[in-house]
Amino acid sequence: MEVHHHPHVEKKGFKEYFFEFLMIFLAVTLGFIAENLRESQVQKDTAGKYVESFYEDLKTDTSRMKDFIDFDDAKLAALNNVNNCFDTVSKNFQSTSCLLELMKISAFNRVFKMTDRTLNQLSNAGGFKLLKKEDADSILAYENSFDAFQDFQATVFQEAQDKVRTTFDQLINFSANVQMFKPNGNRIDLNFDSKDVTKPLLHDAALLNKYFNELLLYYRVTYNHRARLSELKDYQTRLINYFKNKYDYN
DSSP: OOOOOOOOOOOOOHHHHHHHHHHHHHHHHHHHHHHHHHHHHHHHHHHHHHHHHHHHHHHHHHHHHHHHHHHHHHHHHHHTTHHHHHHHHHHOTTOOTTHHHHHHHTSOOOOOOOOOHHHHHHHHTTGGGGSOHHHHHHHHHHHHHHHHHHHHIIIIIHHHHHHHHHHHHHHSOHHHHHHHEEEETTEEEEOOOSGGGGOOOTTOHHHHHHHHHHHHHHHHHHHHHHHHHHHHHHHHHHHHHHHHHHHTOO
16 A cells, blocks of 8 residues: 655744734735825825915905906995085986986996805815815905805895885886986996986985985995905905915915
């Protein structure tokens, strides 16, 4: 009977098992560390893109702000004559020429809306948690400040203009009112060229008094709106300088 001899296999010692375990452990650990470093770098790059994008939004809004401030300045220059115009019209219902500019300047508001593309991305994608605390706090503080300004525009500012327009519609002649609306392509422009536009139903002294009171309120509210625009622009400029100096932006 043939006897088969199995080759002798030397058993591994504890040190060899420990060394293999150590190699596997180090490989897994290093891989885990490398992945964390890679993810951390990706988050850092993403945060940097968010901050730079917000910085560009601020620059865009600051450049747009001048047009809105100039628009309010033109309103205030005209509304500054509201007292004199009331005195003139009250003494002579036929002297309505001073009403022309007041009617024109109070016909509508221009509300400022910020460029919110980056803020929407930060909110929707949870991007704020990627930012440095001081950067996130600065952006959130600005957003809160703008929200308060936007509430003012949507309520106090718009309501003052609505009151002026509503009373104006009661005060003005229909024939004059018709002449104010001039079709222009797909839109309608306000036309103040006709002298008849400044011939409202001035025989109603109470209604005329109400109209001028609302114009005076609108003057004050517009003054407040202009001041808030200026404050917001200063805020934007401070934030631009903050990010520019911190990250060496252009």
